[in-house]
């Protein structure tokens with residue numbers, strides 16, 4: 478597994494550091510050290526909650542998810558092989574826990590995404606209205622309501638596509654990892670990712686073209 | 691017009707074929723020859739060029755939207771959640 482630092486939000490500032498190396502913490506956890514367990518939970522619960530919330534979009538479910546993920550991590554710390562960073566390992570546990578919650582809440586059915594896919598004419602030529610200007614992401618996000626609109630548009634994507642986009646583009650899992658987490662083929666991950674991005678482009682076009690008042 | 695032309699010429703792909711290669715192109719996993727074909731299409735097709743630019747901006751917009759703290763739950767974690775985790779962990783013997 479590639480050494481991934483973290484997803485966009487997982488700043489390194491939250492890595493446990495005050496007077497204890499990661500190895501010491503792991504050793505402490507394995508030995509059942511209560512103080513280390515408390516520090517471990519406090520150091521990681523914040524960003525884990527953010528990951529769970531991004532995927533589940535529900536405070537209560539996200540908290541359940543984080544609780545289950547941390548308990549699982551603490552019980553299985555003996556299985557942590559140290560080939561990745563502890564944080565990367567925890568991120569995977571959190572994502573898997575969130576996916577389990579998603580499945581139990583709502584089937585990841587093949588929702589209809591066709592109306593949001595790109596348009597072609599009868600000669601298979603793309604239909605794309607000319608772009609006289611394109612607003613940058615930075616400019617769009619400088620306004621709170623527009624940022625909220627972007628987030629809600631991502632939420633409008635059919636669930637089985639939204640989740641692939643979130644895992645690849647936001648949580649930064651690679652294609653193989655997403656395929657494994659969702660139990661689908663890598664080819665299927667790629668198709669869904671591309672469709673999700675194409676659909677999102679269509680949903681965000683008024684913003685990108687500067688047509689949203 | 692363009693569609694018919696693109697289908698007939700060698701080394702030319704249609705917009706729909708361009709669409710099928712898009713993800714591999716962006717991930718840099720297209721073989722050299724296919725990448726050249728892709729780039730030829732980009733050079734001659736205004737629609738796909740603008741589409742690709744907007745597609746890239748969309749990915750960026752999604753990424754950056756989540757970087758904002760407002761997109762995430764408050765940083766102060768409820769103490770009862772921390773307590774619950776530690777209690778549940780302590781309550782069950784290891785193994």
Ligand SMILES: [Zn+2]
Pocket residue numbers: 603704705708731735737738739
């Ligand atoms: Zn084209």
